[in-house]
Amino acid sequence: MSHSSLLPPVxxxxxxxxxxxxxxxxxxxxxxxxxxxxxxxTRVGPGGELVEEQLPAAAxxxxxxxEGAAAEASEAWRVAVDAGLVQVVDQEAGxxxxxxxxxxxxxxxxxxxxxxxxxxxxxxLADASVPExxxxxxxxxxxxxxxxxxxxxxxxxxAEFLDGVLGNLYVLTVSEEGPGDxxxxxxxxxxxxxxxxxxxxxxxxxxxxxSDAMMRLDDQFRILEPIGLxxxxxxxxxxxxxxxxxxxxxxxxxxxxxxxxxRLTPLGLYGxxxxxxxxxMTAPAVGELADKGADALLDGTSGFPPAAAQAETEQWLAxxxxxxxxxxLLAAARGSDAGAPLRRLRCQQALSxxxxxxxxxxxxxxxxxxxxxxxxVWLTERGAADVPAPPESMVFWLTIDTVAAQLAAEGxxxxxxxxxxxxxxxxxxFFATAWRVxxxxxxxxxEAMGRLHPDKKVAKEARKAAFKARSQHGG
Numbered sequence: 001m002s003h004s005s006l007l008p009p010v011x012x013x014x015x016x017x018x019x020x021x022x023x024x025x026x027x028x029x030x031x032x033x034x035x036x037x038x039x040x041x042t043r044v045g046p047g048g049e050l051v052e053e054q055l056p057a058a059a060x061x062x063x064x065x066x067e068g069a070a071a072e073a074s075e076a077w078r079v080a081v082d083a084g085l086v087q088v089v090d091q092e093a094g095x096x097x098x099x100x101x102x103x104x105x106x107x108x109x110x111x112x113x114x115x116x117x118x119x120x121x122x123x124x125l126a127d128a129s130v131p132e133x134x135x136x137x138x139x140x141x142x143x144x145x146x147x148x149x150x151x152x153x154x155x156x157x158x159a160e161f162l163d164g165v166l167g168n169l170y171v172l173t174v175s176e177e178g179p180g181d182x183x184x185x186x187x188x189x190x191x192x193x194x195x196x197x198x199x200x201x202x203x204x205x206x207x208x209x210x211s212d213a214m215m216r217l218d219d220q221f222r223i224l225e226p227i228g229l230x231x232x233x234x235x236x237x238x239x240x241x242x243x244x245x246x247x248x249x250x251x252x253x254x255x256x257x258x259x260x261x262x263r264l265t266p267l268g269l270y271g272x273x274x275x276x277x278x279x280x281m282t283a284p285a286v287g288e289l290a291d292k293g294a295d296a297l298l299d300g301t302s303g304f305p306p307a308a309a310q311a312e313t314e315q316w317l318a319x320x321x322x323x324x325x326x327x328x329l330l331a332a333a334r335g336s337d338a339g340a341p342l343r344r345l346r347c348q349q350a351l352s353x354x355x356x357x358x359x360x361x362x363x364x365x366x367x368x369x370x371x372x373x374x375x376x377v378w379l380t381e382r383g384a385a386d387v388p389a390p391p392e393s394m395v396f397w398l399t400i401d402t403v404a405a406q407l408a409a410e411g412x413x414x415x416x417x418x419x420x421x422x423x424x425x426x427x428x429x430f431f432a433t434a435w436r437v438x439x440x441x442x443x444x445x446x447e448a449m450g451r452l453h454p455d456k457k458v459a460k461e462a463r464k465a466a467f468k469a470r471s472q473h474g475g
Contacts, residue, residue, distance in 0.1 A: 006281075006282045006284075006303055007170070007171060007174065007276065007281055007282065007283045007284070008171070008174045008175050008176070008304070008305060008308065009174065009284040009285060009286050009304055009308045009312065010170075010173075010174045010269055010273055010283065010284070010285050010286070011285070011286045011308075011311070012266070012269060012270055012273070012285050012286075012287075013266045013270075014110075015109075015110035015111055015114060016110045017266075018110065018114055018266065018267055018270050019110035019111075019113040019114055019117075021228060021265070021266065021267040022113055022114055022116075022117035022228065022267060023105065023113060024228075025117070025226065025227055025228035025267070026226040026227075026228075027075070027076060027079055027120065027124065027226040027227045027228075028079065028083070028116070028117055028120050028227065028228070030062050030072075030073075030076035030079075031076045031077070031079040031080035031083060031085055031120065032080070032085060032102065032105055033061060033062060033076075034058055034061065034062070034073070034076055034077050034080050034085075034086070035080045035085035035086045035098060035099065035102045036098075036102070037058070037061045038080075038086055038096050038097075038098070040095070042054065042095070042096050043094040043095070044081075044088060044094045044095075044096055045094065046091065048078070048081045048088050049074065049077065049078060050073070050074060050077040051094065052070075055070040055073050055074055056069075056070065058073040058074075058076075058077060059072070059073040061073075062076065075127070078123065078127070079120045079123050079124065079227075080099075081099075082119065082120065082122070082123035083099075083101060083116055083117075083119040083120040083123060084099040084100060084101035084102075084116065084119060085098075085099045085101055085102045085105075085116070086098065086099050086102075087099040087100070101115075101116050101119070104116055114270070117227075117228075117267070117271070118271060118274060120227060121227055121229060121271050124223060124224060124226075124227045124229075125159075125162065125224070126159075127223055128162060128219075128220040128223040128224055129155065129158040129159045129162050129220075130155075130158070161193065161213075161216075162220060163275075163279075164193055165189055165190075165192075165193055165217060166229075166264075166272055166275075167272075167276065168189065168192045168193065169184060169189060169230075169262065169263075169264055169272075170264060170269070170272040170273070170276065172184055173263070173264050173269065174269070175305075176305040176306070176307055176308065179263075181263065182263065183231065183233065183261035183262055183263040184261065184262055184263060185256045185257070185259060185260070185261055186214050186217055186218065186221075186235065186259050186260030186261065186262060187210065187214055187256070187259050187260075189217065189262065190210045190211075190213040190214040190217055191210050193213060194206060194209045194210045194213055195210065214235070214259065214260065215235070217260070217262075218234055218235045218260055221234070221260070221262050222234060228265055228267045228268065229264065229265065229267070229268040229271060229272075230262050230263065230264055230265060230268055231262070231263050231265055232260070232261070232262045233257065233260060233261040233262070234260055235258070235259055235260040236258040236259070238258075239258055239259065273285065284300070284304075286308055286311050286312050286315070287312065287315050288300075288312075289301070289312055289315075289316060290312075290315040290316050290318075290319055291319065292316075293328065293332065294316075294325075294328035294329045294331065294332035294347075295332040297312070297313065297316050297329075297332070297346075297350070298329070298332050298333065298343040298346045298347055298350075299339065299343065300312070301313065301346055302339065302342050302343065302346060302408070302409075309346065309349065310349070310353070313346075313349070313350045313353060314353060316350075317350070317353055317354065321357075322354045322355055322357040322358045323357055323358050323360060323361055325350075325354060325358070326351060326354055326358035326361035326362065327361045327364075329347045329350050329351060330347065330351075330361060330362075330364075330365055330371055330375075332347065333346075333347035333370070333371060333374075334368075334370055334371065335370075336440050338408075338440075338441075339408070340370075341401045341402075341404035341405035341408060341441060342404075342405045342408040342409055344370070344371075344374060344401060344405060345402070345405035345406070345409065347374070348374045348377070348378070351374075351378055352378075356382060356384075359379065359382075359384060362375040362378050362379055363375070363379070366388060369394070369397065370397075370401075372390065372394055373390055373394050373395065373397065373398030373401075374398065376388070376390050377398075392433075393437075396433055396434055396437045397437055397438070397439055399423060399434070400434065400437050400439045400441060400442050400445050401439060401441070402419075403416070403419065403420070403423075403441075403445045403448070403449070404439075404441035404444065404445050406419065407444070407445070407448055412448070412451070412452060416448075416452065417452045417453075417454075420448075420449045420452045420453055421453060421454070423449075424449070424453060424455075424458050424462075431446070431461045431462055431464070431465035432465070434446060434465055434469075435465040435466070435468040435469040435472065436469075436472070437469075440473075442469045442473065443466050443469040443470040443473055444466075446462050446463075446465045446466035446469055447462075447463065447466040449462040449466075450462030450463035450465075450466060
């Protein structure tokens with residue numbers, strides 16, 4: 001999770017809504033209650049942990065009962081310390097005082113509250129990366145340190161594994177072809193970390209690794225759910241008993257939900273986006289470009305999936321008058337650089353969301369070599385009167401520009417192949433004219449048409465035209 005990469009844009013709730021979600025998480029709310037409860041008589045150990053004899057009182061404050069009450073109280077206390085809600089005053093004496101961040105939960109801004117929650121999240125993620133180890137006590141030295149060499153545990157590898165799983169879950173959630181708000185089966189998430197992309201049928205060894213990873217994740221997500229990162233349905237314990245046990249006879253092993261289901265909460269999406277950005281990734285959020293210029297909008301949405309690009313554009317348009325917006329978009333769409341065709345495609349898509357109030361802006365560019373074609377398309381689609389017919393040179397220029405934009409947006413897609421076949425079929429002398437088009441992308445577009453067209457004769461014509469165009473362009 002450390003390399004620079006562009007992720008699909010995420011749709012986030014407002015900071016105010018997310019802050020309310022953060023305050024309502026079981027673990028942060030418990031940590032805050034313990035921070036307010038702590039006083040002069042509260043004592044902690046060398047690591048800031050609440051001393052054992054005070055755990056029952058802490059559990060009582062939190063309303064916890066039963067076998068795991070002390071452990072849950074201890075966990076909440078650790079979060080209070082790590083999140084800055086409690087501060088250790090004297091480590092030797094074990095005394096504490098209220099931390100500076102506690103007041104932020106009641107009087108701070110939504111951003112302040114989320115900052116405290118992020119601190120708590122980091123503490124819980126660190127805990128989740130520590131597996132249950134039978135030999136942990138034996139590996140602990142007199143000074144409280146742990147001899148990791150005596151354990152089958154690599155802390156960095158464990159943290160990287162959990163980071164990778166959460167990163168995959170984030171990408172699945174924000175991708176348009178992903179599950180969206182639906183939960184992801186735990187086996188699929190485990191397999192995404194274990195099974196190589198080019199592997200056909202997984203081997204028994206790989207399947208065993210997936211099973212082990214799934215059980216590790218079951219433990220980890222149980223720890224992460226109380227901080228509000230995920231909604232989690234644990235693995236059905238009936239599946240972990242002996243297959244010959246009569247009590248499991250009615251268990252439907254084909255029901256994938258029994259193997260655990262997990263999804264990032266809206267708060268979890270926020271937290272993961274922050275962590276991914278801190279790791280060097282580009283993790284955009286829908287709405288970030290709404291107050292920026294048209295050039296930022298067209299460039300910024302160039303790598304967005306269609307639905308996200310439209311949502312971002314709608315927010316941008318909502319802040320502007322239609323005529324002003326259209327003029328800004330058209331001005332930003334000009335250019336002969338490699339990204340210009342895709343900018344013009346995004347401009348055309350944005351203008352499709354604007355009403356007839358924008359008509360004057362489109363008429364102003366009718367004679368523009370780069371924008372006149374798309375302006376005519378826009379006016380014609382809206383039934384405008386007195387739209388001049390485009391000269392042949394403009395038709396061919398727009399065609400090359402459109403194919404160049406599709407190549408940049410989608411690569412060699414089926415949709416583009418269909419477009420290429422249609423162009424060649426509609427214009428019998430297409431290639432004889434196309435190679436002369438004065439557009440920087442002409443050679444590349446014709447080369448792509450030769451690669452994509454299924455008819456060998458037509459493909460050969462396209463390649464010849466590409467050669468001529470490249471010679472003409474000095475390439």
